[in-house]
Amino acid sequence: MMRFILVLAVLALSCAAVAEGFGHASSEPPAVFDKRSYTDAKKAADAGKKWFIVKATAVWCGPCKKMDATTWVDDKVIKWVKDNAVAVVVDVDKQQDIAGDLAIEAMPTMIAFKDGQEFDRVVGYKAPAELLEWLEGIARGEKSIEAVKKKAKGGGGGKEDIQARFNLAKKLVQDGQLDLATDEYIWLWQHMLEHNPAMYGVRGSFMARDMKRLAVRSKEATQKFTLLRDRTGQEIQNSKVDPDDLSDWLVLNNVIGDRKATLDWFDKVKDQGKWKPLLARQALNLSPILIEENRWADVARLYPDPMQQLDRDHELFRLTAERHGPDEETRKIMEESSSRFFRERVAQLYAALLAAAREKEAQTYADQARKLDDSAAMVQSLVSTALDAGQARTFHLDWLQSETIKKAKLNSDDEAALKDLRTRLDSAIKKGGDARKESK
Structure with missing residues (x-):
């Protein structure tokens, strides 16, 4: 579970990091830049x-x-x-x-x-x-790659500067040396954690993303990453498979664009009770795929204890939001990025619970989420995501008329978005009724 949290933390921090550095920079380019075309x-x-x-x-x-x-x-x-x-x-x-x-x-x-x-x-x-x-x-x-290569060689004695080698892999891609970059990424995938276990979250997120981009550009990279995937997944049909090996297999499926392999495996094991603990541990890898496939009810399978997951997500949000930026403006932007990430996580699980007809759990979950974040943005996120998942409820109309919404200080864009959400929700209910009735 700790490794799951590490990956999730990296993703949350990446959302916040986009904002870091906004500071008080002018919208105009600095004077050092030429004004000509x-x-x-x-x-x-x-x-x-x-x-x-x-x-x-x-x-x-x-x-x-x-x-x-x-x-x-x-x-x-x-x-x-x-x-x-x-x-x-x-x-x-x-x-x-x-x-x-x-x-x-x-x-x-x-x-x-x-x-x-x-x-x-x-x-x-x-x-x-x-x-x-x-x-x-x-x-x-x-050229900058020479300095990167020199640093990546390390100081000998069997020690490896993993960050330097990661930088080298990225630099090789930038310079168009895709074959060398492929080999470097494979070495990192196989040996990174031996030298720096703290890179687990980076390996499964940022590095995997970079490998996927490389695979899109290079057939050889796709072929080599596929062989790496195949070797990793030799035991995936066994419920006693090492969870880390299973996670690697799922991540590498995403790297090479083989969503079918992931979904075929999931459909084979999802109803087998012995797989439930492993499926829960792979929620971060499986949820995005299932959501993109509009398989919301299957997402709920990954979260046997929604309230426990809510507590974990909120604790992660709290820790991420407490990061201090260089100034007050940046801190606020980072906090809002973290809040948005938290609301998205909450809304997705809420919609999944509704799709799985776990109505009471969904209601309890949403009530607690709204206590943790009593903003209008949380209400809108819950309703909007449920609507996108085909899980409109008549009581969602009441939510959009609640005191939370009425007291919110909304700008013109927020007002327009809220009006559009109300219109879409009303239309969905008039057209198809309460989704609970459809699911029974």
Whole structure:
């Protein structure tokens, strides 16, 4: 169970981390960036024999805004760019064609061009000293992957710097060395936890996500990851299978896009009592797939004790929300991200309980959830998700007329969303009636 919590914590923190770094950054790019168009700025850089530096960003990218507020206003960074380069901003949402041509997959991404050709790129937040080190390195003709490789070699003595090797795998993908990246990811998958057990949550979430992206780009990666999956899943038909091996098999199915294998296995074992404990331990891997397949009643099978799960989710929310940001504004954004994650988790399990005709449990669960979070947002999340799952109830109309909703201070967008939800709910009930009647 502790490993389940570790993975869930990583996912929750990732939601909050999106907000980190918002701070008080201006909506305008820092003055270090050229105001000309991408094409004109690139021509100017080529004509002046300067580096052409591209920063790929998005208005919702927290680390990007943090760099704008710190790194890109640093005096040394500004001087280097002024003396050696022309730098521009590419908004991946507003300039999708350019972002596509540059193969931007994450933000922030910094790309250095020389004489019209890409020389190197780095991804992720960089403090002033880190960015300056990269800029000075490219000026010397050094590519960032060399430093990453050097660090990944470790200090000998059998010790491995797992984070460094993870960074190397990602950097190899960025540089288009997909075969080498595949081999690095396979090594990490097989040996990461031997050297750093604390990486369990990262392995099953962020790294698995990166492996999936790699598999989409490389047939060889898909083939090798499939062999890895097949070796891992040799004992999955045995109810005494190691839970970690089963989890690995399910995660690797997702990596290679083999949802059918997961669903076929689930359908074979779901009604066998001896599998119930293992299914509960795999809820995090199975729930998203079942929800996407609109198999809400099956989701409920994964949670034999909804109230215990609610307590766990709320404790995780509390711990995540207590993370301190660099300022009050950031802290509030992170807390809201954590709250949203908690509400989504709660609403999904509530809808699943309704779909499974576990009405009394669903009511008790929802009542307690609304005590833990007495916001209008919680009510809307519960009703909206139930509606999406085809589980509209007539009493949901009463919920949307409750004092919680009436007392809420809603902005115009929230008011519009609430009105739309009421309309959809009313229409669903008039068209199909209370879903309880349909399920009987």
